[in-house]
Amino acid sequence: MGSLGAWVGERGFGRPAGAVGRVGGWLMVRANGMTEKHVVKLAGLRPKDHVVVLGPGPGVGLRWAGKYAAVVVGVDPSKTMLIAAKHRSLDLVETGKVQLIQGDAASTHQPDESANVVLSVNNVHLWPDRQAGLAEVHRILKPAGRLIVAVHKKWASHDLSAEVTEAGFTDVTTSTWNPPTRTAGPATILTAQKA
Numbered sequence: 001m002g003s004l005g006a007w008v009g010e011r012g013f014g015r016p017a018g019a020v021g022r023v024g025g026w027l028m029v030r031a032n033g034m035t036e037k038h039v040v041k042l043a044g045l046r047p048k049d050h051v052v053v054l055g056p057g058p059g060v061g062l063r064w065a066g067k068y069a070a071v072v073v074g075v076d077p078s079k080t081m082l083i084a085a086k087h088r089s090l091d092l093v094e095t096g097k098v099q100l101i102q103g104d105a106a107s108t109h110q111p112d113e114s115a116n117v118v119l120s121v122n123n124v125h126l127w128p129d130r131q132a133g134l135a136e137v138h139r140i141l142k143p144a145g146r147l148i149v150a151v152h153k154k155w156a157s158h159d160l161s162a163e164v165t166e167a168g169f170t171d172v173t174t175s176t177w178n179p180p181t182r183t184a185g186p187a188t189i190l191t192a193q194k195a
């Protein structure tokens with residue numbers, strides 16, 4: 001039963017794949033959509049901003065960011081989620097405003113100093129090497145570029161603020177946000193800036 005639970009967790013949410021992944025994506029929209037939108041709001045995006053969204057899953061925040069920024073690039077290892085995110089933002093994908101790339105936090109395939117803002121919702125706990133992921137985020141951000149990470153509080157077991165500071169970011173803040181819905185618990189939100 002334990003290994004079946006782990007399999008469903010991985011195929012449904014960790015690295016969504018196939019039918020189980022599509023159901024996981026449907027649940028993510030309902031459970032995490034408000035947090036995804038809240039993080040975009042916190043980012044205060046401007047019309048010239050170039051945004052990278054790590055692990056967009058079904059792409060609620062990706063689409064929301066596409067309303068405000070010049071370009072929004074979603075980077076996710078899951079083909080199932082890339083397809084779901086594409087369908088959610090088909091009009092924005094067609095104009096090139098939203099782009100989808102298969103990759104992960106440690107390998108975004110983005111040029112050096114190309115992004116103003118990097119967003120990550122409910123995936124930092126899945127990065128197999130957080131140090132490598134944070135180094136990659138630091139590499140792709142422009143000077144004074146901003147990182148915003150949100151994760152369900154129950155999953156935020158590590159000291160992310162120390163790791164982010166260690167990676168060379170400044171102005172690191174953490175707070176708790178309570179989504180106004182019964183479908184999601186509190187989220188830990190970290191913000192930081194590239195010096």
Ligand SMILES: C[S@@+](CC[C@H](N)C(=O)[O-])C[C@H]1O[C@@H](n2cnc3c(N)ncnc32)[C@H](O)[C@@H]1O
Nearest residue numbers: 028032055056057078104105121122123126127
């Ligand atoms: C639990 S889902 C969260 C999706 C969405 N952000 C949300 O909150 O609903 C985790 C997402 O992160 C992606 N992911 C897994 N490992 C990752 C990594 N190392 N870097 C970036 N994204 C990753 C998964 O494929 C999946 O789409």
